[in-house]
Amino acid sequence: MTLTKLTVANQDAMNSAVLQVAQDFSSRIAHIRTSFGEDSTDAPAIFFRVLVRDEFAPVDLLLPLAQRLTITLMNQVGTDEYGLRAYFDFRSVSEQQKLRDLDWD
């Protein structure tokens, strides 16, 4: 399925799944933002931006969290079923306070 075939209903369902995953991980992450587009090879993609609570940002804690969260998101959102490649960015709350990217708010 190409990106153009994604319906509003599909995107609503995916956004609901993202919200549920964010809630399930809420003790460790502040929120998850998403956007749709194409990756560097022009394949349809979904981009996840995960804002991590500062206490879970050290890499030894973040690595296992990121591994679990990324697989959970791919499964719950159904990225493969929608033909989307999933990409993940992580940053801490305090880093976002300094970088102030609107895409992450």
Add this chain to the structure above:
Amino acid sequence: MPFSQELFDSALALYQVSPETQANLKRAVSTAYYAIFHFLIEDACQNWTRSEQRFALARVFEHKRMADASSSRVAKHKNATGGSPEFHLYSVANAFCQIQQKRHQADYDLSSSFSATDVELDLRLVANAFASWNVIQNEQIAHDYLFSLLFKER
């Protein structure tokens, strides 16, 4: 020391430069991508018996083909049991996909900003991919993956 390891060491050094700058964080990501890119190509080319042709063969690999092959492994093996060959292959393919996309962002998207947290995580993903590859490098599943990095599967 293999070229890919030299590249990875360079990526680590760039990440550790103080004070932290966007330029160094982005160069670290870009360099780490080329570390795993050349790491896989080096191993794939070892399967070519005529050693004098391996450098020429290495030039044939394309970023898109490697991304397509890796993405299909991510989709296929993302729920593999921890410690299994499929799990280790997922780790390699996933690291390749994630950091290839970040490399593109680092090199071409001047509006993007990178966080040290994300870059350190990316470097760890690549280091783990190297470790996972060492576990499966003699497995058939690994060599099928190497083949697919160069040749489209039918």
